[in-house]
Amino acid sequence: MSTDPETTPEATPPGTDPEASGAPSPREERAEADTEAGAGAEQEAETGAEAEPDADTGAEPEADADTGAEPEAGAETEGGADTGAEAGPEPEAGAEPEAGAETDTGAEAGAESEGGAGAGGLSEAQAELAAQRVERERIARRKAEREHPVDAGGKLSGRAADLLAAVRAVESGAKAPVPTFDEAPAAPRRAAAPAPPQPRPQAAPARTVGDVAAVRAVLARGGAPEALAGPAAEALGEGAAERLAEDPWLLLAVPGVRPTQADGFAQALLGPAAGPADARRGAALLDWLLARAAERGHTALEAPVLEKALAQYGVPDPAGTVEAAIGDGAVLVFHEPLGEPVAEDEEQPVRVLVGLEEHALAEESLADGLARLAATFTAPADWSAAASGPGAELVRAAAGAGLVTHSGGEAARAEPLALAAAARELGLRTVLAAHAPAPGAVTVADLLAGAEGPGRDADGRFELDLLVVLDAPQLDVGTAAALVESVPDGARLVLSGDPGVLGSAGPGRVFADVLAARAFPHVVSRTPDPGPIGELVSGIGIGELNQVDAPGKEVVIVPVRDAGEAVHRTVQLVADSVPRAFGVPAEAVQVVTPGHGGPAGTRALNAALKERLNPGPGRFRGFDPGDRVVHVPAPGRAVPARVVSADAEGLHLDAAGARIVVPQDRVESRVRHGWAVTAHQAVGSRWPAVVVVLPGDAAQTLSRDWVYTAFGRAERHLSVVHGVEQALAQAVAQVPPKPRTTRLTALLRTLAAAQQEQA
Structure with a gap:
């Protein structure tokens, strides 16, 4: 890694964020810590898999640590003088x-x-x-x-x-x-439970x-x-x-x-x-x-x-x-039973779980659907002619099973792509789906909505033979249940993703739970991520923040003293240094920061970047034509776009050639400026150059999966605006993803045991 050689300009005063004063009191933080300590505490010990972290929905303006139940101080709800x-x-x-x-x-x-x-x-x-x-x-x-x-x-x-x-x-x-x-x-409320196998249409507001x-x-x-x-x-x-x-x-x-x-x-x-x-x-x-x-x-x-x-x-x-x-x-x-089964005359330890019906039924529907796909698969196919090249092992696994999981880094995405290409050459009706827009793939959201992908048969299931899902860690239980229930009997499903990235914005840790169940064939990619950035990110994935050799300045560390200087240096990097040194235009440079609020959050950074790159009065609810934005049509989805125009109908956006109209009354809740985003919004996408901003006030929010995700968004160049001192190395080494309390692993193991007994 190298240090940016440019002289550090005078630091600008830290920006003021309207949410900065709304931090929880120490009393509230202690209460939340008590709750979080119990919620899912033994998750990793029980499943043996890496737990998924809490996710930013794209519309939630907070960057604080999450808790399972997040109670306020009990005194505030009890004090007679207050309430x-x-x-x-x-x-x-x-x-x-x-x-x-x-x-x-x-x-x-x-x-x-x-x-x-x-x-x-x-x-x-x-x-x-x-x-x-x-x-x-x-x-x-x-x-x-x-x-x-x-x-x-x-x-x-x-x-x-x-x-x-x-x-x-x-x-x-x-x-x-x-x-x-x-x-x-x-923050938006939880998503409605799916009604598989039919697609989930956007429900009209139930009001007059x-x-x-x-x-x-x-x-x-x-x-x-x-x-x-x-x-x-x-x-x-x-x-x-x-x-x-x-x-x-x-x-x-x-x-x-x-x-x-x-x-x-x-x-x-x-x-x-x-x-x-x-x-x-x-x-x-x-x-x-x-x-x-x-x-x-x-x-x-x-x-x-x-x-x-x-x-x-x-x-x-x-x-x-x-x-x-x-x-x-x-x-x-x-x-839910804990540990290994005990003798008949002994009492099995259990943990008592309480959940909302929609999530419980979605998890059970998902488990049933996964078991169905594995059970309805008949004879293995002869795909030996196609089993060559980078995805050969995955092709062989998919030829012999109805459900296969695949894990690896960014470079490993070539393997499911090779599988999809081979399957199409064999005449199979194949669909490749991803969390974010990607070349050759439909998005999972558009696939379920019927906007892209194949039609559905009389039973409401997709007319396909193979569905390959990229970015599987981003599937929440509701989306995964609807997706799996839409795959017909006898078809193949491949779930592929990087276990090290941030997890889904919604409830569940679907990919991690499926891996932990060990009930289906699993292929681990041996393809390493190349170059200094790949070496750095691979080390972070195992808890090591290594010094990498970057002769071409692929990785640059920019130390800063405070949040004001962090904002100033970020604007300088995006608008001048990176385009001049690497030939990457400013519109292809993405800024990633831990949260929306604070003096160096997305709001402050976007305000500074807009003033430099596309100044204007914000003629329509703070936006002007040419503004780079993020459209959040639903929790967990963040679609990069650019403002085209605005009229009485709403704000008109261009998202990679697709036109989107956001009604006036939903602009404030669904559209943000997008020069700077959070890692949760960036997951699933990559850019030629990325500037990761780590202001001093973000030290307590960093975790290994956040750093892994943020640093891994860069293809050619990564600049780290570094103001957290030793907290970065400590987060990588000592702060694993937060566990989530889920039931899917236990359900899959129960179903697998039942199938073995019947066999």
């Missing part, structure tokens, strides 16, 4: 829950009464599968029988103005003016003008801003106004609303009746915690972790709240 909820004295942050909260008694009781035991004569694996089917049927019946919540009245409160100011602060990104409510990013007006009236009674009316009507669906009036804590279903805000809204409507022990509050908090966990990659949470989080929010009977939700069918409970 109006008379909950008694404050507990200390990070303190252990009240007696009974740490145990899984309530969750186990619900599970044992609902799960059922294996029928006589059945194996444990078969009994578990049968029990899950019975559980789903019972839940469906219980849901149909559920009654509406009782009407709790609509008493107003004098704290309405505080709620209004706090929620407006959330929307604007500024710090809340009162200590009652903390700031929350406007009358629905929104009715919800607006309820919000006004509680002092909430009118801007929440539309999102609340969409989130709550039919009868949203009546439901919200009866249960004010349903406001937590609206993206960006935090428990303290919902508590204040409930007090404004219900008055003194709005207490922390209200069953409706506990149910809404439970759903919110699981939804937040899903946004951070978990498909379920361990019952003790969930109960502890509820206790930190002042719920007096966490175990009872979880048990009630299980009994009502609002959540599902699972007993």
